[in-house]
Amino acid sequence: MEILIRPTTAQVATLAADILSEYVKRGATLGLATGSSPVETYKELIRRHREEGLSFAQCRAFLLDEYVDLPREHPQSYYSFIRNEFTSHVDIPDNLVCSPDGTSHKPWEAAEAYERSIVEAGGVDVQILGVGTNGHIGFNEPSSSLSSVTRIKTLHPQTVKDNARFFDSAEEVPQHVLTQGLGTIARAGHLLLLATGEGKANAVKALVEGPVSASCPGSILQWHRHATVIVDEPAASKLENKVYYRYTDEHKPEWQLH
Ligand code: F6R
Numbered sequence: 479m480e481i482l483i484r485p486t487t488a489q490v491a492t493l494a495a496d497i498l499s500e501y502v503k504r505g506a507t508l509g510l511a512t513g514s515s516p517v518e519t520y521k522e523l524i525r526r527h528r529e530e531g532l533s534f535a536q537c538r539a540f541l542l543d544e545y546v547d548l549p550r551e552h553p554q555s556y557y558s559f560i561r562n563e564f565t566s567h568v569d570i571p572d573n574l575v576c577s578p579d580g581t582s583h584k585p586w587e588a589a590e591a592y593e594r595s596i597v598e599a600g601g602v603d604v605q606i607l608g609v610g611t612n613g614h615i616g617f618n619e620p621s622s623s624l625s626s627v628t629r630i631k632t633l634h635p636q637t638v639k640d641n642a643r644f645f646d647s648a649e650e651v652p653q654h655v656l657t658q659g660l661g662t663i664a665r666a667g668h669l670l671l672l673a674t675g676e677g678k679a680n681a682v683k684a685l686v687e688g689p690v691s692a693s694c695p696g697s698i699l700q701w702h703r704h705a706t707v708i709v710d711e712p713a714a715s716k717l718e719n720k721v722y723y724r725y726t727d728e729h730k731p732e733w734q735l736h
Contacts, residue, residue, distance in 0.1 A: 479699055480706045481686060481723035483714045487674045490708050491518035494606070494672055497706065499526060501604045501668075505536025509605030509663075510564070510575075511616075512541065512556045513641075515672045516606050520564035527568045538574035539565065540596055542607070542616040543657035546580045546630060554644050555580070578628060578656035585630045589656050593628040596662065605666035609673050609681045612636045613694035617657035620693050626659030660698050669705040671696065676712040683716040 484490045498519070501508065510516075526532040541556050550557040557577050565575045576595060582588035596602065607615050612634055618626065619634040632654055633641075642648035663669070673682050685696030686707060699705040714720060 479686065479702075480726075481714075481717070481719075482706065482708045482727055483711065483717075483720065483723060484708065485711055487518055487710050490672060490674055490710050491522050494519040494670060494708055495522035495526065497670060498523060498604065498606070499532055502532055502534055502537055504603075506603035507599055507601065508537055508539045509602035509666050510539050510541050510560055511606045511608050512543070512559045512563075513608045515608030515674065517563055519606070519672065524564065524567040532568075534565075534568045534570035537570050538599060539570060539576065540599070540602055540658075541575075541577035542605075542663070543655050544578045544580035545652040546585055546654035546656060548580060548652050550581065578658075580652075580656050585654075585656060589628040589630060592656065593658075593662060596628075596658075596665075602666040604668040604670055605663060607663070607669060607671040607696075609671060609678060609685060609696045610634075610637055611640055611677055611681055613681045613684050613696045615660070615671070615696045615698070616663060617655040618660050618663075618695040620695065622660055622692055622695050624690075624692055624695075624698055625661040625664075627662050628656060628658050631655055631657050660695055664698055664702060667704065669699055669702050671699060671705070671707045672709075673707070673713040674710040676715060678709075678713040679716040682707070682709055682713050683718075687718055 544556045548555045578592040579588040609615055612620055617631050638648055638651045641651050645651050684694040688694055690697045690700050
């Protein structure tokens with residue numbers, strides 16, 4: 479894994495946008511996360527689109543997850559969130575921004591159909607990820623099968639609590655979601671995980687330096703052939719090998735530089 483530590487949230491976003499821009503220029507299939515972690519990166523990509531002509535016209539996108547039974551037009555549905563925060567501000571074709579159908583009366587079938595659609599599109603080239611305070615990626619909560627595919631999951635009470643900030647109260651947070659599985663996520667060509675703030679320090683420590691375990695779903699990045707973790711100083715504060723990560727970051731061979 480590449481562990482890249484930057485002093486500020488803004489620098490995390492700039493670096494993530496640098497990496498993603500290279501994929502965008504190639505017309506890649508982007509894997510998009512919602513939640514607060516990638517929002518600054520999305521803002522920087524929107525800025526590059528407006529001011530520097532970065533075009534998403536040849537790209538398509540798949541979201542990681544969606545709440546079950548939340549209408550699409552609800553501002554906190556991930557269908558709406560990604561459009562409001564990112565995709566409606568760039569030139570990616572809207573019909574190619576795909577997400578699981580959380581409103582389906584047959585969520586299991588919707589999950590299977592979503593998994594199939596990712597495979598039929600040729601897979602995701604670069605997958606943006608955030609991490610939950612409990613180590614989840616997507617909504618693969620602790621104990622998720624390491625080779626799971628898109629399916630319906632019950633949110634962990636900690637996740638409901640964490641996500642209550644987006645709703646008027648914790649009672650309004652849906653209890654169920656459709657999420658890409660850990661096996662689905664692992665098939666993406668490049669995993670790019672972003673984490674900022676002290677609240678993520680334990681999760682970052684567990685996923686980078688802990689054992690690969692269903693207790694910390696984010697630890698599957700350790701198995702992946704191309705995983706990049708970009709964190710700010712507070713999120714990196716519990717990492718033991720920080721000195722080495724900084725050293726490798728500064729001494730990258732030329733071919734590794736984007
Ligand atoms: C969102 C997602 C989640 C979030 C995670 C972190 O699509 O899949 O795994 O990335 O819960 O959320 P934030 O970024 O809001 O701290």
